Structures are given as structure tokens and as C-alpha cells.
Amino acid sequence: MLTFLFSLLYGNLTFSEKEFSQEEKRQKFVVKILKVEPFYEACKVLAQNKNFEKLEFTSKSACSLRPGQTCELFLKVKKRFLNPYMPSLGERLLVKEIIGEYVHLENLTTFCVEGEASFQEGLRWRLFNFSQGLSPLAKGLFQALVLGVENQLPFEYLETLKSQGLYHQLAISGFNLAILYGLLYKLMRIFLSYTGIVRFGVPLQIWASLFALPGAFLILLLSGFQPPTIRAFFFLIFLLLGKLLFRNTQALLILFLAGAFLVLLSPELVGNISFQLSFVATFALLIGDWLWRSSSFISEAQASQGLGKRCLLNSLYALWLSLLVSLLTSPFILGLSGEIPVATPINNLIAGPFWSFLFIPVSILSALIALISEPLAKFIMELLAQIFSFYIELPLFTLKWSPSIPLNLFYLLLFMGLFIFLLLGKIGPSSRRYICVGLILVLLLYSLLVDMYKQVEYLIVPKFSQNKAFLFKDKESFYLFLWVKEGRSPSRELFPLLKKLGVRRIDKILLWRDTSEANIGLVEEDLRRHFDIGVIYHQEDLALDPTLRLFVPGKEIILLGDNSFLVEFKGLTLQVVRGFLKKEMVMPYVEVLLAERISPSVSHEGVRIFSERERNFALYFVNTEKGLYFFSEEGKRQDPLQRLFFPFFIDLGFVKIKSPIVLKGD
Structure with missing residues (x-):
């Protein structure tokens, strides 16, 4: 824990010390193209100059560029405006680890020569090209669930998922990694049980975990090494190391160790909202699992052998974890969109199986098939898109909530509420009475802030x-x-x-x-x-x-x-x-x-x-x-x-x- 706190302090100091400035005029650049991704109606390009500094630019004609090329082109600074609750230019550039955001001047001559792309981006570029031949819905699903580009899904589908609180299902995260890793782990465990590998004295579970690890790395590779997948992959590595060393290391400790390692390695992750959400969501899952298993009532209920009771307990367990994750990540979601989808826990319980066992694994499977047979992969994705069009019509809940006070005052209220609960915990032992008193005080403070804000x-x-x-x-x-x-x-x-x-x-x-x-x-x-x-x-x-x-x-x-x-x-x-x-x-x-x-x-x-x-x-x-x-x-x-x-x-x-x-x- 101390190592994690030290790494956060180090990351925050590094994050706040750097300053960026950009000249607002046309400039000629000679850059090597590292990455090309669709970005709404245009394309977004990550490039590297002769000083090995990275920069980002967008344009419609940039979609014709490809990773590995070296290009001479003209760029101008992309204007970013300082509005309430929006990150500054320096914060944006620091999180992205780039020196500037630019717009490609398409009316001026661009000259490129071919070059060698990295294996990762060459693979992603090939899959992006494959997805261009799909229908809009199939393309949007494929690029979101396989390549981590969720802005290509048709607008009406995006709005529906946002209103249902399920937009996070589109983003590549540790959830996608866990699904593929879990499926491969089950398959490997069944397959290896018929071999003589256990003769080496290592438990079958360890062998299955090691052989399933390439599946987790595949998600990391296809996502373009996005922060949530990096966090999940290193968490998995540390977890496997603990098992290999025959140490019963707590998962919560491993999470902090993985987080500290990544922040020390790349301090900019402190300001990355995807990394923050991934870390907090995993923390909520681990805490929720510990609280569930620590409950004496749950332990007694689990002793029952009835199939109906076990199904009910599993459903309640999933609902409890989803509720806790939604609760702990809600301040971050509020900072992004200004509102919280209240129905997310229930919708996750209803829609989760569709994403876990259908949309995510089938999309990844179609990506692998596309490397061998594009017509077959296209057929699979178009069929999946038809299923998704029926799924999106499910009457899920769309309830949202937003505070009646500015975001900064709401965050202030959260810190005051946390202080109140800590103070009440010091006064007496934790009980329902103290929880009720704390909730009443927080609600009174919220009402007071609302009344004060009404006079402004x-x-x-x-x-x-x-x-x-x-x-x-x-x-x-x-x-x-x-x-x-x-x-x-x-x-x-x-x-x-x-x-x-x-x-x-x-x-x-x-x-x-x-x-x-x-x-x-x-x-x-x-x-x-x-x-x-x-x-x-x-x-x-x-x-x-x-x-x-x-x-x-x-x-x-x-x-x-x-x-x-x-x-x-x-x-x-x-x-x-x-x-x-x-x-x-x-x-x-x-x-x-x-x-x-x-x-x-x-x-x-x-x-x-x-x-x-x-x-x-x-x-x-x-x-x-x-x-x-x-x-x-x-x-x-x-x-x-x-x-x-x-x-x-x-x-x-x-x-x-x-x-x-x-x-x-x-």
C-alpha cells in the first residue's frame, strides 16, 4: 500500500510539473506514421518526428496513410478551448504522452515513402482495412470490441447504450481480457487433463493459466496497449507469479502492486481516466467479493444444496458486484458526462451474458478468422450485427441522475461525506445507526448547497x-x-x-x-x-x-x-x-x-x-x-x-x- 501511495505521489508531481506550449501557425513536419485510427468522420494519426517525439493529427485524407510510412506534410495546431470542468491543453498532451495536437492541411502537398510498420500496428491496420468492408453496425461493433475504437458505431446505437448505462461494454478493458482469458483457461484445463503434464509436479490450474496467457496478450495487442488492458495484463502476471511461487497472495495486494509498478513506469497514467476507471472498478470487484464472502448470512445460504437458491445467490452476487462498481466509479462517470446512469447495475445483470458470451468473444473470434478467411469473418460479423440490432430493442432501463449543483461542489460534498463517515467511525463502532446518521447529514449538506446555489x-x-x-x-x-x-x-x-x-x-x-x-x-x-x-x-x-x-x-x-x-x-x-x-x-x-x-x-x-x-x-x-x-x-x-x-x-x-x-x- 505504501509503495502504491508513493507511486501516486510521484506520478502527480511528474504530471503537474510539465508544461506545454504550441505555436499557432502552419508548420512543415517530417514524421514516421505509427498508428492510424478512424475518428468519427475522419482519421486520427499518431506520428513520431526526427527527435522521437510523438504528435497527433486528424484529417479525412489521413485515412489514406498507413503505419510505417515516412511523410512530409503540413500541420497547424488544433485549437483546444478552456471550458469549465475540461482538461487543459497541457493535461491532455501529458496524458497522451505527445507534444501536440494538430490538424492536417489537406490542401497542401503531402509526400510519403513506404516503410516498415511495427507488428502490432501492422496487424491492427490489416483488421481496420477488413472492417471497412462491413456494414456500419458490424464495422462499429468490430472496431469497438476488437480494436478499441468505439466512435464508429452508428449514433442511435451509441445514444441507446449511453442512456442504458452500458456504454462501457464497448470500451476495451480488463473485462474483455478477462473474458478471453477465462474461456481459454477453461478449455486448457479440460484439454490438459487428458495429457500427462501433471507429472511435472505443477498443479493443472497453473499449467492452464500459463497456456491461457497468450489470449490475454492478444487483447493487449489488438487494443493498441490501452491503459485498462495494460493494468489488467500486469495484474494477471503478478497473480500468476504469486501462484507459481506458491504464495497465497491477496488479490487486493496484487492490484496495488501492479498499479504502483505501472505508475512508476509511466507517471502520466495518474491522469488517464481509462486507467483510473479500470483500477477503481477492479478494486470495487475485489472489495465486493471479500465483503460477500465475509458475510455469515451468505455463508449459511451457500450451504444450501437447492438449485434455485444457488441461482438466486449467483444473481444477487452479480448484482451486488455491479452495484458496488457503479457506486465507486460514479464520481469518474459524473466528471466525464455530468450524469450517472442509475440503472447500470440492473442492466448489467440483464445484458451482461449477451456481451460476455456472445458479442465480445465472437468479435474476437472473427478477428482471428479474418487473418485466414475474410469472407467467413465478414459473414460472422454481419450475423452478429443482426443479432445486436435485435438485442438493442430489449426494453432495458434508461434512468439517469445528475446533481442540481456544479460538479466541483458535488465533489466537495463527497469529501465532506467521507470525512463525516470516518469521524462517526471513530466515535463508535460501525453499525446501521451510524450509517443512517451519516447519510442524513450528507443529505442535509446536499440540500443546503442546492439552496445556496439557487440564489446565484x-x-x-x-x-x-x-x-x-x-x-x-x-x-x-x-x-x-x-x-x-x-x-x-x-x-x-x-x-x-x-x-x-x-x-x-x-x-x-x-x-x-x-x-x-x-x-x-x-x-x-x-x-x-x-x-x-x-x-x-x-x-x-x-x-x-x-x-x-x-x-x-x-x-x-x-x-x-x-x-x-x-x-x-x-x-x-x-x-x-x-x-x-x-x-x-x-x-x-x-x-x-x-x-x-x-x-x-x-x-x-x-x-x-x-x-x-x-x-x-x-x-x-x-x-x-x-x-x-x-x-x-x-x-x-x-x-x-x-x-x-x-x-x-x-x-x-x-x-x-x-x-x-x-x-x-x-
């Missing part, structure tokens, strides 16, 4: 590559102005952010279409699927009734034309301009300007000006009893107090830009 008023302007959004919080109500770009749904970037801010209901929404091709209907459908929506206005509604008040007094959107509008918030006026902002376009009494490009003639005196081409962080305007405060996400992250307690205690860390203003109708 703010305007947040996040920064995205395409869509623009303005989120108003008027105490208990939320209002959203969403500027939708062509062909871009905000669900991937905006919706998780809103949920992490405690948004569950949006009372009024104004949808502004940037072009006639923007699919407003799809955006509206996505909004209603993810949130409780009051009223949705469109720009046509304002054309019919120019006097329409959209939100509430003091928090309003005023349209000035197709390319400009005013945002009013507690006496502060923001002017937003699409395109080039000239001096004569600036409205009187405007205090904040946001435009794509700004003329040098625009005066800076008394006005905060932000060019959307240069701004890469979210903006905050928070109203308190002491006045109106302005700050950026960049500034917020430099103050630990604000990162922990946002949106409280704003006056302790930022400069006031307006005195309190009481508007009529507030």
Missing part, C-alpha cells in the same frame, strides 16, 4: 469551435441562447458542460440558425432528450413579433440584425458581432465586445474586447450582493479557492466591474 445569478459564455452559447442563471431558472452552426450538433461539447453546472431544466431557449442548412430540428430534439425544456424560441418568432421578451428583465437578448445582437445581464451590456467589427458598428454604452475579427480602430478604453479567433477560454459574469464580477476560466483555474467553491466567494478572488444594480421586475 450568472452569465457564462463558453468557447467552442463552432456553436456559440450564452447561459443565464436567474436564481432557480436557466435560460440559454444557442447559435447553431451548419451541420454541428452541440450535444458532444455543450450538453455535458450544462449538466456539470447543475442544469437539469432550461426554462427558455432561443435557437439561432447560422445558415439555412443548420439542422435546428435535430438540435431541438437533442435538447428535449437531455433536459427538461420549457419554451423554445426560433429566430422566426422574433421576426413575427419584434417586441417579444425572450427571458426576464435584466437578462435578455436583443437582436440587432442578422449579424449582431446585444446581451443584457444585470445592467451590463455585451455586443456580439458575427464577422468583422468596425468602429461605427459599436453600440453606445456597450461594456463588452465579442466579434470574430475586430478593426484596430475600435477603441479599447473602458471596453473589454474579445476576438473570437483569439479567445480560447470561457467568460464568467457573476452577480453578487457586492456587485457584478467578471473573470475567465483561465483566471478561475489559477485560484484554488475559486476552483473548489465556484460560484461562491467570488468577491474574494476577482475584481468587481459594476456596483449592485436593482432592476425593476427583478
